[in-house]
Amino acid sequence: MSVVGERAAVSRAEAAPPRWVRPPSARRVVARLVQFTGAAGAVFSVLPPRHHHVSMLAGMVPTAGLVTARAAAALVGVLLVYLGAGLRRGKRRAWQLALVLSLVSVALHVVKGGLVPTVFAGGIAALLVAERDEFTAAGERRNRWRAARACVTFLGSGFVLGFAEIAVRVNRLDRPAGVLGWAEHAALGLIGVSGPVHFRSPLGALTVSLTTGAFGLLAFASGAVLLLRPCTGARPGAGDDQDRLRAVLDRHGAADSLGYFALRTDKQLVWAPSGRAAVAYRVVNGVSLASGDPLGLPSEWPRAIGEWLADCAAHGWTPAVLACGTAGGRAYQRAGLDVIELGDEAIVDVAGFALQGRPMRGVRQAVGRMRRAGYTCAVVRQRDLSAETLAEVVGCADALRDGKVERGFSMALSRVGDPADGDCLLVLCRDGDGALRGILQFVPWGRHGLSLDLMRGDRSAPNGLTELMVVSAIEAAPGFGVERISLNFAVLRSVFARAEELGAGPVVRLWCRILRAATRRWQIESLYRANAKYLPDWQPRFLCFPSARDLPRIALAALSAESFLPARGARAASPA
Known part of the structure; x- marks a missing residue:
């Protein structure tokens, strides 16, 4: 190969973004052996001592000390089992603690008596020292x-x-x-x-x-x-990042309906070296949870993803992507992550929407009923509202919230009335007396689209309030230059759709029954039904993850981020 060819090959290798790779086999083996040794030590500590297993230090240590040594050895064993997950992710601090605990375990087993656990703990200490270079992930200071x-x-x-x-x-x-x-x-x-x-x-x-x-x-x-x-990384919401992100969304925001939600104050950004693409994420219980497609120029996505994955590896985080689109899913798959379908997003084509026809009969009747009852809707940009009306909207959004926690992460902005969100479109529904009874907030999706963010309605209002607000938004959309509107995301929509088809198999029907049972708590089927009545186009959304064994942790992190599970330091809902 010529010198020029060699330089070109080196340049291509340096330019290639990093891919996610499974933890080295040596690291996984060490983690499993540490957990096995910890479990064995805990079991030996709680088992009654045999007569010939007498501590060599029995004459020097009182009975209470022997009891304490046994309890401490059991606790150390449990902690070693707990450290296995951190060791598998290469955490340096987990390695340090495992080494200290293994040495402490040797001393405790010597005090209380027991040759086998002593040998196990000593062997693990030696193995940790030999494999110390495999554990480099930084911790939280x-x-x-x-x-x-x-x-x-x-x-x-x-x-x-x-x-x-x-x-x-x-x-x-x-x-x-x-x-x-x-x-x-x-x-x-x-x-x-x-x-x-x-x-x-x-x-x-x-x-x-x-x-x-x-x-x-x-x-x-x-x-x-x-x-x-787990380390949570840098503080999110830096002003410079927000300004850069808004500039990127202004140029490339039409690519993904979830792009604007990257402006949440609890999301962090990692940028491609060129600064023309980024990945928005939040760290939840050791999972770096990104949402939607990467932001910015698609040709720079691989480098932004590579920077994000390198950051995950440096901190020992598990990477995961919630609700990315087809293009984003392919980019993450090329970066080494597995991809499965999570659900579908309902997108309404404004030009093709009409209330006429039998399929729209239910929506048409609900809208007509509400209008005859004196309900009206005003559709307006947030920046065009007076200060008094905006304050009324913020107060109403707070009063109509279901619960004290603002739910949402991947498809929610979780704020109303922020001066920086002047381009948001609001639908304000009032009754015949002029009282505000319902609010919809749509965030920009590029320059010709909207994405539903907030939906609040008075539960005492007649049925049809939501239908009236959604239809009013669609009817007013052409006046704002809007061509498409993204409604709510329906998790596992295809399961319900296939279960309704003729000849649906027993597996699909069983899966559908399970999801319907879960709907009682998480409104899975009801969201699908609420979207389907507008006859939208369905666009698939995907979940990206490193391996199947990480799915339980990722599911818990996603539910915590969406505020469906209680989390430490959960932020109280604030409308502003």
């Missing part, structure tokens, strides 16, 4: 302070309680030890070691040892768990 606070809190509480228990038993001591002796005894009890205080009653000594030992274990366990909490 703030977790160090959270872990330190938890440790100090539990250790301080255990020390105070142990000291107090000694003080109330001062008349039951064999000999005076002084206040410093009490403090020394309480402090040593936190690590399961007997101190200088001697009680007349064995029960008193055991009580103090169990109290301080329990708090010591709690301090250790809580610190380890908090230290391993």
Whole structure:
């Protein structure tokens, strides 16, 4: 090969964006062995000791210390099992904790007796040292302070309680030890070691040892768990990123109806090196959850995806994409992720929509009934509303919310009335007395489309309120230069559609029954029915993920992001 050819090959290799690859086999093996050793150590610790398994240190360690050592060994085993997931994702901090815990496990098993678990723990420590270069994913720096606070809190509480228990038993001591002796005894009890205080009653000594030992274990366990909490990355919503993203959406926003939702304040952005494409995501419980297609120039999508995947690998996150379109699904598939169909998006062609005809009879009757009852709708851009009307809209959106949490992530903006969203289109429905009874908010989809964001209606209003607002938006759309409108997303719509067809198989019918049961909680079928009545075009949406074993974690992360599951620090709903 010529020098020019070699340089071109090198240039192409350097320009090729990174792909998602499965964790190295060595890392997976280490993670499984650590979990096996932890489980075995925990089991050996709770099993009754055999007569010939007597601790070599039995003469040096009191009975309470042996009990504490057994409890600590069981806890260490459980923590090693817990660390397996972090090790599989290559987390450096998980490796550090696993190494420390394995060495602690060796010491504890020596104290309480048990050759087999001691050998297992020592072997795992040696293996972790040998494979240390496989674990490089960064952790969250703030977790160090959270872990330190938890440790100090539990250790301080255990020390105070142990000291107090000694003080109330001062008349039951064999000999005076002084206040410093009490403090020394309480402090040593936190690590399961007997101190200088001697009680007349064995029960008193055991009580103090169990109290301080329990708090010591709690301090250790809580610190380890908090230290391993997933990193969430940089703070979202940076002003510069928002300005860049709005410029990208202005040029390329017509590609995806979900593009505008990337402007949510809880989403972060990772950009292609050229700055002409980006991936919007949020980290939820160790899952980097992107939504929709990549943003920007399609030819730059692979590089933006590569930067996002590299960021996931650097932090030990599991990458996943929620509700991307066909073009985005192909791009993510080329980057190494698996793709399955998640559902369909309902898109109404404004020019082809009409209320005439038998299929539209139900919608037509609902709209006519509401108009005869005196209900009217005003369709207006947010920027054209007066301050008083906008305040009324914000208050009404807050009052009509179902629950205290603003639901939505992939297809929701989760705010109303923000001055930056002046291009949003609002449908305001009032009754015959002029009271505001319903609101729809549509976000821009390029320059000639809208995407439904917010739907609020007064539950005491007659049936047909939603139909009136949707039809009013479609009828007014040509005046705003809108050619297409994206309505709600229907999860697994094809299952319901196939179940209604002649000759549907038993698997499809069973799957449909399962989804109908789930509809009681998550409105899966009702959303499909609500969209289907407008005779939309259905565009598939997909879920992208690394491997099938990650799907449970991804499903929980998606449900938490959409606020269908309670999450730590869940943001309270705010209309503004």
